Structures are given as C-alpha cells and as structure tokens.
Amino acid sequence: MTAVTQTPAAPGPLALGLRQGRLEVKQFARSREAVVFTMAFPAIMIVIFASIFSGEIGGGVNFTQYFITGMIATGLLSVGFQSLAIQIPAERDRGVLKRLRGTPMPKWVYFAGKIIMVLIVGVVETAILLAVSALFFDLDLPSTAARWLTFLWVALLGISACTLLGIAFSSVARTARSAPAVVTPVALILQFISGVFFVFTSLPSWMQHVAAIFPLKWMCQGLRSVFLPDSFASQEPGGTWELGKVALILGAWCVIGLILCITTFRWTTKRDG
Amino acid sequence: MSVMTQEEPAIAVSGLRKAYGDNVAVAGVDLEVRRGEVFALLGPNGAGKTTTVEILEGYRHRDGGTVSVLGADPEHADRAWRARVGIVLQGTGEFDDLTVGEVVHHFAQFYPSPDDPAAVIARVGLANKARARTHTLSGGQKRRLDVALGIVGRPELLFLDEPTTGFDPEARREFWDLIRDLSAAGTTIVLTTHYLEEAEALAHRLAVIADGSLVAVSTPQALGDRQNAAATVSWRTAEGTVERKETSTPTALVAEIAAGYGGEVPGLTVTRPTLEDVYLTMIGHR
Numbered sequence: 334m335t336a337v338t339q340t341p342a343a344p345g346p347l348a349l350g351l352r353q354g355r356l357e358v359k360q361f362a363r364s365r366e367a368v369v370f371t372m373a374f375p376a377i378m379i380v381i382f383a384s385i386f387s388g389e390i391g392g393g394v395n396f397t398q399y400f401i402t403g404m405i406a407t408g409l410l411s412v413g414f415q416s417l418a419i420q421i422p423a424e425r426d427r428g429v430l431k432r433l434r435g436t437p438m439p440k441w442v443y444f445a446g447k448i449i450m451v452l453i454v455g456v457v458e459t460a461i462l463l464a465v466s467a468l469f470f471d472l473d474l475p476s477t478a479a480r481w482l483t484f485l486w487v488a489l490l491g492i493s494a495c496t497l498l499g500i501a502f503s504s505v506a507r508t509a510r511s512a513p514a515v516v517t518p519v520a521l522i523l524q525f526i527s528g529v530f531f532v533f534t535s536l537p538s539w540m541q542h543v544a545a546i547f548p549l550k551w552m553c554q555g556l557r558s559v560f561l562p563d564s565f566a567s568q569e570p571g572g573t574w575e576l577g578k579v580a581l582i583l584g585a586w587c588v589i590g591l592i593l594c595i596t597t598f599r600w601t602t603k604r605d606g
Numbered sequence: 607m608s609v610m611t612q613e614e615p616a617i618a619v620s621g622l623r624k625a626y627g628d629n630v631a632v633a634g635v636d637l638e639v640r641r642g643e644v645f646a647l648l649g650p651n652g653a654g655k656t657t658t659v660e661i662l663e664g665y666r667h668r669d670g671g672t673v674s675v676l677g678a679d680p681e682h683a684d685r686a687w688r689a690r691v692g693i694v695l696q697g698t699g700e701f702d703d704l705t706v707g708e709v710v711h712h713f714a715q716f717y718p719s720p721d722d723p724a725a726v727i728a729r730v731g732l733a734n735k736a737r738a739r740t741h742t743l744s745g746g747q748k749r750r751l752d753v754a755l756g757i758v759g760r761p762e763l764l765f766l767d768e769p770t771t772g773f774d775p776e777a778r779r780e781f782w783d784l785i786r787d788l789s790a791a792g793t794t795i796v797l798t799t800h801y802l803e804e805a806e807a808l809a810h811r812l813a814v815i816a817d818g819s820l821v822a823v824s825t826p827q828a829l830g831d832r833q834n835a836a837a838t839v840s841w842r843t844a845e846g847t848v849e850r851k852e853t854s855t856p857t858a859l860v861a862e863i864a865a866g867y868g869g870e871v872p873g874l875t876v877t878r879p880t881l882e883d884v885y886l887t888m889i890g891h892r
Contacts, residue, residue, distance in 0.1 A: 344715050356704070356712055363703035363739075427700035432755060435663065435695070436716040437688040601665065 349442045354449025361450055371416065372458050375408035376465045383470040390532070392564060397470040402556035403529035405459055409488060410549055412455045413495030414502065415520050417447055421503035422512040425602055434600040444500060444594065451496045459488070473560075480559050483576065487555035490583040494548045497590025504599045523549045534568055541570055548586045555579040614677065616641045616763050616794040617662060621671035624657050631657040633818035634671070639796055644789050646809035646826075647798040650889055654818040655798040656696055659767050662796070663693050676763055689718050692761030696768050696798075698748040699755070701740040706732055709740060710754050717759030730754045731780055745772035753781070763794045770804060782807055802881050816889040830884035839863075842873035 344352065361367060379401060386396035424430055433443055466472035475481050502519075506512035524530060526540045527549040533541065544550040557565065558574035566574050617639035624632040632654045639645045647655050660666045661673060664680035673679060678687050701709045710727055714720035727736050730750040735743060740751060749772050756764060766785075770778045785808050789795055799805055805812045806826040813823045822829060837856040841863060843849050853859045856876050863871050879887075 349715065352712070352715065356708070359708070360703050427702070428695065428697060429699055429701060431665070431695060432693075432699045432713075432752075435665070435688070435691075435693040436713060436759070437685040437718075438716040439685065 346439060346442070349439070350445035351449070353442050353446030354453075357446040357450035358453055361454060367416070371412060371454060372461055374411065375404045375458060375462045378407075379404045379462060379466050379470065383466070392562065394561060394565070395471060397466055397472050398560055399532065399557070401462070401466050401472055402553050402560050403524075403527075404462055405488070405556055406491065406527075406549055406552040407524050407529045408458050408462060409455055409492045409552065410495050410520060410523070412458060413451050413492045414499040415516055416454075417451065417496060417499030418502040418506070418516040419509075419512045421447075421500065422506045423509035425503075425599065426509040430600045447500065448493075448496055451492060451499075455488075455492050475559050483555065484559040487552060487559070487579060487583075490580065490587065491548060491552035491555070494583050494586040494590060497587055497594055498548075501590050501593035501597065504597050507603055523547055526550075528553050534570060545570075548583055551579045551582045555583075614641070615639060615674075616643075616676060617645075617796065618674045619658075619662070619671065622658065622661065622668055622673060623670035624654075624661060624666065624668050630818050632661070632668075635815070635818070635820055637813060637820065637823075639794065641794055642789070642792055643810040644785065644795045644797065644808050646805040646812040647796065647815055648800065648802070648805050648812050648885065649798075649815035650800060653815045653889070655815055656767055658815070659765055659796065659798055663691070663765055664688075689759060690762045692756040692759055692764040694752050694756035694764070694766045694769050696771075698745065698772075699752055700748070701751075703739055703741065705737050705739055706743070706751055706754075707736040709751065710758055713755045714758045719760060720758050721760050723758060726754045726758045729757075729784060731777070746774065746777055749773065750777075750781075753784070757788065761793065763796070764788065766795065766797045768798055768800070770799070770801065778804070802885055806881055814885060814888050821888045826881060829881060830879070830888060832879055832881070832884050835879050835884075837876055837878050840873070840875050840877075841871045848873065 379397065382400045382404070383397045386400070388396065390396050390399050421430075430443075434440075463472065463474065467474055475484055502516065503512075506515045523544070526536065526544040527533070527547065528536065528544070529549070533544075533550070533553065536544075541550075554569065554574065555576060557569070558576060566572070569575065571578075615638045617637065619635060619637040622632055622635040622637070623630075635654075635658060637658075647658065649655050657666065661668050662675050662680055664675075664683045667681060673681075675683075676687060676690055678684075680687075683691075704712075706727060707723065710723040714723045714726075724733075724736070727733055730753050732747060732750050732754065735747060740748065743751065749769065753766075753769060756766070770781055773781060782804070785795060785797070789808075795808075797805070797808060809826055811823065811825055812829065814821045814829070824830070827833060834854075836852045836854050838850060838852050839856050839859050840848055840850040851859060860871070860874070860876065863874075
C-alpha cells in the first residue's frame with residue numbers, strides 16, 4: 334500500500350483514546366478557574382488545617398501528618414468524582430455527547446479521555462499538595478519503597494473508583510445547572526463522615542459504620558498506613574490498617590462504578606427522548 | 607464502496623410510529639428517499655420532523671414500523687454504518703474552550719476516510735475562524751461548525767435538521783451552494799426545514815408533515831398539483847375597480863380581455879397559488 338492521498342491513515346483505537354485524553358487535558362488547562370481551584374484547593378486546605386492544628390496528635394507526630402491523608406483522598410475525590418459528575422452533564426446539555434455519539438467513535442474512547450485527564454490532574458494536584466506540606470509544614474514523606482508502593486496502589490485504586498463513580502453519577506443530574514447541587518452535598522457529607530476533617534476514630538461509631546460503606550473512608554485509611562507510624566495502626570477501628578480490606582472495598586466500588594457506567598450512562602438529555 | 611445497488615433506496619420507512627406518553631409524535635409515516643437525491647421534510651414546529659429524523663439517525667427508539675437506512679436498522683447501527691452517515695443535529699453544539707480547527711480535526715479522526723479538516727472548515731466559510739475558540743463564535747458560525755462536523759467524514763448520507771437557523775441571507779445562499787455541491791458529488795441528503803424557499807431551492811422531492819403524518823410527497827414544483835391549479839387573473843376595469851376571475855385557461859381569458867381593450871390591459875396580473883399558499887393549506891392553516 335502506498336500513500337496516494339493527503340489523508341492520513343485512520344488512527345488505531347489506542348491512539349484515539351490517547352488523543353481524546355490530550356483533548357480533555359487541553360480543555361481542562363484552558364479553563365483557568367478549574368485549574369486554579371482543582372490544583373490549589375487541597376493545598377489551601379492543608380495550609381488552613383496545619384495553621385489551626387499546629388500541635389502534635391501524639392507520639393511525636395504532628396497534625397499535618399494526619400490531615401495530609403484526608404487532603405490527598407479528598408483531592409482525588411474532587412478530581413475524579415466531583416469534577417466529572419458536574420462536567421459531564423454540562424457536556425450533555427451543550428450537545429457535545431450527542432454529537433460524539435453520532436460519529437463512529439467507539440464509546441469507550443470518551444471515557445478513556447476522561448480517565449487520562451483525571452489521572453494527570455490527580456498526579457499534579459497531589460504533587461503540589463505534598464510539596465507544600467513538606468516545604469512549609471514539616472510533612473515527612475514516606476520513607477520506604479513499600480510505603481510508596483502502598484501509596485501508589487491506594488491512590489490509583491481510589492481515583493479509579495472515584496472516576497468511575499463520577500461518570501456513573503453524571504447521569505443522576507437532569508441538567509448541568511442542577512449538577513453541582515446534586516453532587517456537592519454527596520462529596521461534602523462523605524468528607525465529614527470519612528475522617529477528612531476530623532480524626533476518624535473520634536466520630537460516633539454509627540457514623541463510622543456508614544462511612545465504611547463508601548470508598549473515601551478506605552482511601553483515607555490506606556493513606557494513613559503510608560504517612561503514619563505503624564504504632565498508629567492499633568488506633569484504627571479494626572486495630573490494624575486492614576490493607577486487604579482497603580483493596581477489596583475500593584476494587585468492589587470500581588466494579589460497581591463500571592457496571593453503572595455501562596448500564597446507565599446517558600448520551601442525550603431527558604428531553605431528547 | 608457501497609454494498610447496495612443503485613436501485614435500492616437510501617432510506618425506506620413504512621408504518622413508522624412514535625409516541626411520548628399520550629402525545630403521538632409520528633403517526634404511521636411511509637417514506638422513501640432515493641440514492642443521490644435531496645429530500646426535504648417540511649412542516650411546522652412540533653409536526654414530528656425531528657422525531658422522524660432522529661429515529662432515522664439511530665438516536666431514538668420507535669414504537670412501530672420498519673426502518674432501513676443504508677440497508678440497516680439504525681437502532682442497531684454499528685460503527686461502519688455510522689462512518690457512512692453524517693449528522694447535523696438541531697440546535698448548536700457548544701465546544702467551549704476548544705478551537706474550530708481542534709474540534710474538526712478531532713472529529714475527522716473518528717472516520718475511516720475523512721476529508722481534509724482545513725478544507726472542510728474553508729468550505730463552510732469558517733477559514734478565518736479556524737483558530738478561534740468555539741465559544742466566541744456567533745450563532746450562525748456555530749451552526750457552520752456543526753455542518754463541518756457533519757460532512758468531515760465524507761458521508762454517503764447526510765442528515766440536516768433545520769441547518770440554516772440563525773443564518774443571514776448571504777450565509778444561507780452560501781450554504782445552499784454547499785448542499786448543491788455535495789449533492790452533485792453524489793451525497794444523499796435529508797433536510798428538515800420550515801423555510802419554504804429552502805425546500806424549493808434545494809430539494810428534488812419534499813414531504814410535508816403535519817401532526818405526525820405525511821400530507822404530501824412531491825417535487826416542489828408539483829406540490830398540491832400547483833401547476834394545474836386554477837389561475838387568478840385580475841385587471842382594472844374602466845370604472846377603476848379591480849376585476850378578479852379564476853380560470854383554468856388564463857391565456858384564453860387574457861386574450862379575450864386584451865381584445866376588449868384593444869391593447870394593454872391596465873393592472874393585469876396572472877397568479878397561481880404559491881408554494882406557501884399550498885403549504886399553508888396542507889398544514890391546515892388556511
């Protein structure tokens with residue numbers, strides 16, 4: 334086969350997915366408010382928390398070391414769950430999804446684009462958070478390769494669950510305008526009951542049980558095993574870090590999210606019939 | 607390229623029905639669109655145009671009837687079918703922070719043998735806006751972008767749902783030229799519109815739809831038997847009043863009147879019902 338026309342060969346499926354991701358990142362980078370708030374919000378929160386709780390939580394560990402886990406988790410929640418559950422209804426209302434659906438684009442390419450965007454934004458945002466905390470608030474970064482590995486899989490599994498649930502949840506809001514009102518309370522309540530703003534074990538036990546159903550609590554717990562000394566494990570509800578359970582429950586939420594995405598995702602608005 | 611024979615219609619619809627709750631949007635439509643023709647679906651708002659077209663595009667489920675578009679049922683259309691069909695939806699798509707060039711390039715890569723994106727952008731008259739963010743475009747320019755996205759995959763069959771809404775007269779003429787070019791190149795085109803002059807200018811055949819049913823399928827010239835309809839001859843009499851007569855033989859009548867005047871007849875007009883007259887009668891507004 335020789336190229337006789339100007340038309341380039343149609344890109345393969347993998348290239349399509351990557352290009353969709355590049356387009357999503359480009360779009361994200363161009364909306365300045367989204368960039369500033371998504372990237373800086375967790376860092377600003379840690380500045381506030383570290384300034385209010387400047388003492389020690391006990392055992393020579395400062396509060397920053399504890400709250401960083403909640404801030405990392407909540408950052409991933411906001412990038413994966415909140416932003417997608419708000420952004421996708423907007424794209425649906427603007428007719429972008431309907432137009433994509435009318436092309437030969439494989440459906441998964443759209444989701445791949447979102448996932449790539451979320452991963453890149455999540456990495457950058459977490460890196461900023463860690464850098465600010467380490468430079469200004471004496472955060473001790475994980476000291477062993479094993480801890481970095483735990484960090485990696487907990488963050489990856491957590492952001493995957495959040496992303497899939499964010500795409501699934503995008504079908505709940507009927508319009509772009511109602512999306513923030515539907516999504517924000519869910520995220521906020523989860524943050525309060527999952528130990529992002531408080532020491533988890535200081536919460537009422539019924540609240541702890543409710544939180545244990547959802548992924549955010551397990552993301553925080555997994556991250557605590559990365560940033561706190563092993564001696565703190567005994568203070569967890571289960572008396573250990575329960576990393577097996579962390580993996581299992583986050584994995585289960587990934588599966589649930591994926592099934593919901595496949596079965597309930599809407600490319601058109603309600604009034605489109 | 608196509609597996610279909612020339613004789614097979616591009617679109618064949620029979621007994622198409624669709625209701626939203628108690629509201630019947632399409633009440634038993636039969637339709638055939640031949641390969642290579644420009645077919646206009648004409649009707650007032652709410653007549654069922656968009657519902658019909660979106661069923662043909664594979665966006666909506668139907669309640670009854672059979673539908674074949676390029677030999678396939680659009681409800682179960684695959685990617686290969688999508689690659690042969692271009693769609694310009696009603697309303698405009700909003701791509702916000704992306705540029706015109708980026709959006710057209712991006713859509714082009716979904717198709718197996720797309721047109722050159724830059725050429726398509728020029729074709730719809732957006733060459734000087736290629737680097738503009740789409741949210742800065744005017745309504746008419748956004749509509750042109752939609753048209754670009756509909757044709758960038760070089761479709762065999764192109765659906766246009768009220769494509770020229772928001773166009774100024776000049777833009778509409780340019781768009782008509784584009785449609786004629788596409789048609790000359792062999793593209794089958796299905797167009798919905800409520801602009802009569804658009805249907806008259808572009809369509810080989812048109813269907814008038816009202817309350818979910820087809821009330822006529824015809825060429826624009828022959829719609830409602832317009833060519834053979836009675837003509838109205840009017841002229842001014844010596845007393846200064848206007849005389850008006852309906853006749854099926856206007857030429858003979860004019861000759862008779864002219865003989866009476868022995869020359870020019872003052873204020874002479876001979877009219878047949880316009881497309882608009884016929885159309886308004888059909889959709890029950892007259």
